[in-house]
Amino acid sequence: MEKPAISKPTLQRLPIYLNYLQSLPKSVKTTSAKQVALALGLNEVQVRKDLSVASPNGGKPKTGYEVEQLKEDLEEFLGYHHPKEAILIGVGKLGTALLSFTGFQQLGMKIFCAFDNDPEKIGKEINHIPIASVHEMKKICLERQIHIGILTTRPEPAQELCNWMLESGILAIWNFSTALLNVPENIIVHNENLAVSLAMISHQLDEQQKKESAV
């Protein structure tokens, strides 16, 4: 009855598998866990286990997985066929870049509307997405039952805008600002943290260079 809860690491790898499958030439009709693992630097068994979670069709002994079918299964599992609507707050450089990115639709998300407080920007649109005043946020979100908010502002106004989002019925915040947001525990905050990425890269680089110089 209960769908077995998918683990976080597995969930994170699914879009990566899909991306790999999409990168294959059309002539490739099937693939195997071994091939996928090799291409992505993962363990073969891990790939099989992950895929078995997301693909009800699975693979076949000897032949492996049908690429088209597997892509379909992963897309379905990840909800790409039923895009969720989102709003974006803060039409600065980063906000503009995200609004201009045409790939979200294929990733199961559609930015319905953007908000800013700059009269110069309000009323315009980017990539067919209208920019409205932040004061209209509540009305629009409640009306369309939008639950995802993308925050791309400076850190200073972030918390206040976050609070407005919560009043507007937003349940999940994709936070590109550097601010640490305070929210009730039923609200999801996903921090897109450049500092974390940089720390990883910088540390790995140091390790690598230590290794090289040791040779």
Added chain:
Amino acid sequence: MEKPAISKPTLQRLPIYLNYLQSLPKSVKTTSAKQVALALGLNEVQVRKDLSVASPNGGKPKTGYEVEQLKEDLEEFLGYHHPKEAILIGVGKLGTALLSFTGFQQLGMKIFCAFDNDPEKIGKEINHIPIASVHEMKKICLERQIHIGILTTRPEPAQELCNWMLESGILAIWNFSTALLNVPENIIVHNENLAVSLAMISHQLDEQQKKESAV
């Protein structure tokens, strides 16, 4: 003799601790693992263990950690006091947003030069960072011994530019493109993957809503 290798999860949390400490009002002189854990939704022991890795000074029983000292220790550990130079390739919307971001210096990275193939852009600068032709990349990188490359192009030219980067002595690639890069195993690739973030958010949101409706 050997510094004990820091675990990946710990390394990822260090910048988050630092960010929290920086968000504290100046009047707060000390803090405790308990407070930090509460603020960030983590386990208290985990915080202490993490901090003990990065802070040689540690905390004191009863009083906890000195905020200024701990910030200093974390910054030092994360290499923020000795910024590494990087290049950026692809001055589109996202590239421009990253070039305009003034916070990298504080995070231990300095973008030395950007590259593009659009004659309109070459010769200009953004945020005092010059934009040069991709054909100058090799010369500039080798001269200044730059080892980090930030890739913000469309997926189509990504692999070729990646290869050029490797010829230019780049050892770590921060990949914002959606392309899957093929590199030798001693080269570090860190994929900044919006699809992964979206999958997490979307799935958590579904879970949350399932939970709510079950009440």
Added chain:
DNA sequence: TAGATTGTTAATCGATTAACAATC
């Protein structure tokens, strides 16, 4: 059939959490 490949059960590994001794 034999061999390749899947999917699953068992073993290992590593990270988190609990328990506790040390100390300011």
Added chain:
DNA sequence: TAGATTGTTAATCGATTAACAATC
């Protein structure tokens, strides 16, 4: 001193990997 808090050792938990049976 008593109590709060640190740092560490031990126990638990969860994810990865290895072993293996099933099957096309």
